Amino acid sequence: MTTIVHVVNQFFAGLGGEDKAGMPVGVIEGSAGAARGLQLQLGDDAKIACTIYYGDNYFHEHKEDAMKAILDAVRSAQPQTLVAGPAFNSGRYGVSCVEVCNAIANDLGISCVTAMHEDNPGVGTYLGVANSRVYCLPTAETAAGMTDALKRLAKFAMRLAHDETVGPAQREGYIPRGIRRLEKADRPGAERAIEMLLKKIKNEPFESELPMEVWDEALPAPPLVQVKDRRIALVTTSGVVPWGNPDRFKTYRNTHWQKYNIAELKELEPGKWETVHGGYNVAYMNQNPHYGVPLDALRALEAEGAIGPGKLYPAYYVIPGNQGSPAVMRRVGQEIAADLKKDNVEGVLFVAT
Amino acid sequence: MKLEIAEFPVKQIRLGRRFNYENQMLEVDETGLIDLVLQDPRISDASIAVAMPGEKTRITGIRDIVEPRYKVSGSGQIFPGILGPIEDVGDGRTHRLSNMTVIAAAEYEGTIRAGTTVQRSAILDMSGPGAEISRFSSLIHLVLNFRIVPGIAELEAHTVIQLAEYKIAHRLAQTTAELSPEKIVTYELGHQNPDLPNVMLLQGCITDPQHVHSGVGYYGLSLRDSMATFLHPNELFDGAVTVDTTRSGRGYYPSTWDWQNHPLVLGLYAAHGRSLNFGGVILQRIRFETYHGKEVGAQNAARLAEAMKADGVLVTWIGGGNAFVDVMFTIRACERRGIKTTLVTYENGGKEGKDSPVLFYVSEADAVVSTGSLDRTLNLPAMDKVIGPYEEIKIFPFPGAAPVSARGPLALEARDVMMGGADIWGQGAWQCTEY
Secondary structure, eight states, X not given: OEEEEEEXXXXXXXXXXXXXXXXXXXXXXXXXXXXXXXXXXXXXXXXXXXXXXXXXXXXXXXXXXXXXHHHXXXXXXXXXXXXXXXXXXXXXXXXXXXXXXXXXXXXXXXXXXXXXXXXXXXXXXXXXXXOTTEEEEEOOSSGGGHHHHHHHHHHHHHHXXXXXXXXXXXHHTSOOOSOEEEEEOSSOHHHHHHHHHHHHXXXXXXXXXXXXXXXXXXXXXXXXXXXGGSOEEEEEOSOEEEXXXXXXXXXXXXXXXEEEEOTTOXXXXXXXEEEOOSSSOTHHHHHOGGGTSOHHHHHHHHHHTSSOTTOEEEEEEEOXXXXXXXXXXXXXXXXXXXXXXXXXXXXXXXXXX | OEEEEEEEEOSEEEEESSOEEETTEEXXXXXXXXXXXXXXXXXXXEXXXXXXXXXXXXXXXXXXXXXXXXXXXXXXXXXXXXXXXXXXXXXXXXXXXXXXXXXEEEEOOOSOOSSTTOOOOEEEESSSHHHHHOXXXXXXXXXXXXXXXXXXXXXHHHHHHHHHHHHHHHHHHHTTTTSOOXXXXXXXXXXXXXXXXXXXXXXXXXXXXXXXXXXXXXXXXXXXXXXXXXXXXXXXXXXXXXXXXXXXXXXXXXXXXXHHTOHHHHHHHXXXXXXXXXXXXXXXXEOOSSHHHHHXXXXXXXXXXXXXXXXXXXXXXXXXXXXXXXXXXXHHHHHHTTOEEEEEEEEOOOTTSOSOSSSOOOTTOOOEEEEEESOOOEEEOOOSXXXXXXXXXXXXXXXXXXXXXXXXXXXXXXXXXXXXXXXXXXXXXXXXXXX
């Protein structure tokens, strides 16, 4: 007999609405509330060992305690899989479902499934964790879609419980997590491309193999006033590093940054610096590293008084930018920004290539 | 323009004392070939080996890979502007030795330490997981193994490698000059059916204008800041477009073989007259250095496709990094002119496939075929035999990278160290699927 644990909020456990949202984690043996509907869908193939519930607010306000109580309850029930939700369009509930699934998958190695409407903020959390053991099924916006959602959850849960291989998102009907697996299709890419183009020309439906992403926009900070009184630092993706590449940067897809001291230097002498970057012809940069790290110009500005005495940060920051992965570069940017902030830097000269 | 490609499949290569093709067995005059290569004083020594599919063999120092072809009729000769005068090609009859290639495996250290133009070489496994990802592991290879004398700069090294491999390939195919082929395929663009859509291939090419060889040779001339130009697909079959051999074949760079056997050209020809009219190839230079350049280049390519009355274009590219912005702008420019597009591209996405698969998007790029990811790691077992100039290889192309034994097991951080490990134009069935 397959054992399943169902996690729901206080409302779907049948214990009360918003006024009960502060309710701590509790465990009911067997199925209660929405879990009864799930048990109905599961039939005799599986048994819901217990229904775990919590108040929507309690979960988010006491996350550590809540998670510990849930983990303990799941651990003692020893289920083959866990179902959370469906959360429909309820944001707090949706986020908690994903966080519970993620914790159970990571700590107990159990594959989990939840369900919610595609606009639920929980879907954002789901994409963020991109856990290969956590699946989220799309549902209707409201609990009017309960029966349908439970039916699909039951079916999916049974597959997880039996350790069945789950295929691609589009085919299996779960919300894609942004995990792209390298596989072999049944036909060469050239054939698929010609077929896709002909469908598009004939206005027939077609499925792109690569979904478009939406990028976040970085708003530039307002200009500095009285630049000469500000602490200025230099950040570059040019790949200019000390000769010999002491920190072993690669020419592409780097994952770490460095800062190199320029406090005592008037200029960067050719031959003492080299460029590690696979995205452009570095011969000119090697001849004159100032193209990437314009220390000569900054020292001239210091002499003119445009940059105040001692206001130029004593090191420059570098990561070769070539083919940088957006997620890594976002992290690198945040780390560099934090480091700059810690040292009270107010303005950055960013030299890209 | 009508080109007949006459096929002579090769199932076995014997290193012997004469040139002969019989019953799919190619016999070559080993000493004759080596002498031909050593005519170039910049080559210090040379040897020849054969690599068969399924062998526990690893080939190192690979600079390029070429299919032996020889023109028996029609103007010009294979590789116009390189092996012979700049004459029109793509017409008449061309012999090909199919199922085999010539691999140029050369020792060359180079004078450039990093950057786009640094020399690089690839490896090829003939069996195991490495063979599974490469389109070249199922072919028979005649490996030309040689050293380039020290002190030669990149452009000259390229010409040394290219001349050696093309001369050898040409000589091999010449063996069939008087023989009748097993099969003839005719390639002709005529007979446009007004009921079928007109489809072209829009081939974007990254070029490095600062480098002495831009990466793409057009009749032997480096393509630099050019605007988009029309190419008859038959010109590709006869070697009108070639590569920089000091960095081809690795990562997203195609080899000469890839240009000779372009899967999208072959696919469009196969569909020609059946489901579409193949309208030819637009060769577009990409990776303009400025936004201005990228926009002008994109508009220009789309304008050419429009003038050629294309209803749709397959868009594909050679390149990485910011060259993809040019590709996306081109897709947008085509779609805004009412020309439908489908993009064929490799992806990145990181080791676990959780990172962004490509570096730039436009909303018009709603039809994309994925040819797989470059970023996935690959563990290669030890091999019994190493062919090629290097017993030790550098897996990472950065200054100061430590070399490792070429014979032993290798942990590749990305698939592009393997010759043909990146399926750039959809020749194979690799794809990334969303989970």
